[in-house]
Amino acid sequence: MLNGLRGAMTRFFTPVARALLRLGVSPDAVTVGGTLVVVVTALWAFPTGHLLVGALVIGVFVLTDSLDGVMARQAGRSGPWGAFLDSTLDRFGDGAIFAGLVLWFTAGGDDRVTAVLALACLVLGSIVPYARARAEGLGMTASGGIAERADRLLLVLVATAAVGFGAPDVVLTVVLALLALASAVTVVQRMSKVYRQAATQVSE
Template identity: 65%
Template structure:
């Protein structure tokens, strides 16, 4: 759903990408710094329940996910390794975000929400794995109601709203929705691959 906004994001971040390239910064360096920033922010703020500051810090570093791609295209340095690195580090950032929320609920002793957060973490990784495995077999599995960008936006909106003082219930609802949507997406992708394999 959010992929339609990619061209807008490209126009917005092109000036930043141009400046970084002139300074000699590589796209891979931006990818790595962005991932480290997301992971550190999520694992520092979220377990402590500091959702507002955690979300704001994460959003700043998440922009690097767009900037590095713009830099690679403008510099002509797009490569298979760059794409591999970007995709792999995205998984680390996502795991840190949901891992931070898992720790938040675990430290509070909320077993149900700890399990829900764990389910979202595992299912989110599985959504990506199913697609990658399908593509490795020469098929496609880019279907589903909960792609990475959609999951990321939903949870960050929820943590931001919770951070404004509206309570953890917003985050809890978002996690339940993501658990269900991620499970459905995994099933949709498995069925899509099955159709192609048997077709």
């Protein structure tokens, strides 16, 4: 869903990237800084019940997630280090978002069911990119699926903002349940894709 907007986002962020580079800001600094803001915001705002503020702040930084890549390409510094750093720090941001919701629903919200669903999203959300990375390490591909990272973050942040704005908690409960299910299906889809590739290699 959001991956289809990547071209438009690149065009939008190109002048911003050029301005930051002229100011001496490095792509790595943008990657690290954005991750720190997301992690701190998620672990402060969500557990303390500031769901709307947290979702809006994090949403802004999620939308600018491709800015560091645009900067690297503008500066001619695209390479494996930047991709590795971005992917690794994404796991911190994603983990903080769902961990913050787990803390809210076990303490402030006192809703163990929704907390378990948020925990399931956290765990399954980490397996989805691992499956792809492991497949690529073996010379195969395992991208795609019904619940890629951008889609998962968009849905959980919209639902969190809605609850923070006054919608009933069940909205977030339903969204988290759907995300956990979609993430599990995505893992199965990627495993199936790798299985077919591995079977083809054996038959050859």
